[in-house]
Amino acid sequence: MPATPAWLASVEALLNRSIAQSMPATAAARRLNNTSLQIEIEGMYAIRAVVSADRLALMAGDENEADAVISGSPWSLFELLAGGVKSAGGPTAAGRAATRIRGDAEIASRYRELFGLARPDFEEELSRLAGDVPARRLSQFARAAFSWVRKSGRTAGENLAEYLQEESRDLVNRAELEEFLLGVAQSR
Numbered sequence: 001m002p003a004t005p006a007w008l009a010s011v012e013a014l015l016n017r018s019i020a021q022s023m024p025a026t027a028a029a030r031r032l033n034n035t036s037l038q039i040e041i042e043g044m045y046a047i048r049a050v051v052s053a054d055r056l057a058l059m060a061g062d063e064n065e066a067d068a069v070i071s072g073s074p075w076s077l078f079e080l081l082a083g084g085v086k087s088a089g090g091p092t093a094a095g096r097a098a099t100r101i102r103g104d105a106e107i108a109s110r111y112r113e114l115f116g117l118a119r120p121d122f123e124e125e126l127s128r129l130a131g132d133v134p135a136r137r138l139s140q141f142a143r144a145a146f147s148w149v150r151k152s153g154r155t156a157g158e159n160l161a162e163y164l165q166e167e168s169r170d171l172v173n174r175a176e177l178e179e180f181l182l183g184v185a186q187s188r
Helices: 006-021 023-031 074-082 105-117 122-130 132-167 174-187
Strands: 035-041 045-052 055-060 068-072 100-103
Touching (some): 006 055, 035 105, 068 105, 074 105
Parallel strands (some): 035 068
Antiparallel strands (some): 035 045, 045 055, 068 100
8 A cells, every 4th residue: 555645644634633622523433433435536536534443544545445435526526525415327417427436325424424523623723833813814814805706706697697688688687588488378
């Protein structure tokens, strides 16, 4: 088995620190003792997660059989971790490949729960490096920046939709669509 990359060892240490600080995460890890999960990020990397003695170990994936295997694109795996599960049979509506689970789906679900419970508090982790006040300020700045990006994206989408409906007339607006559908219903 290849050596664990430094970035993966750092993630492992961060997750284990969060598991140790949370009773629900510790209980979830205890239920997963002596199990393994392989996460295959299509076209990129495979990661093996193993729980032993209530501690999570992350390493580069290998050819050995895991109790459960989750594979998919980076985006579909992120959606799975965030809670939005796509169907496991074929592509999704957006054309992306769905996440696939092989092996014991219950173990895969429990690992998903463990990763959710072990999600680190990034402000707390940053305060360990920079101190409480700078970490708080950086956290507030990051929240404001993400909020601005989200709001800007929504506004740009609304402006584009309005342009396509009103200026270029490439899209039908809601009132015209409802009028058309009413006419079709009356024609029937």
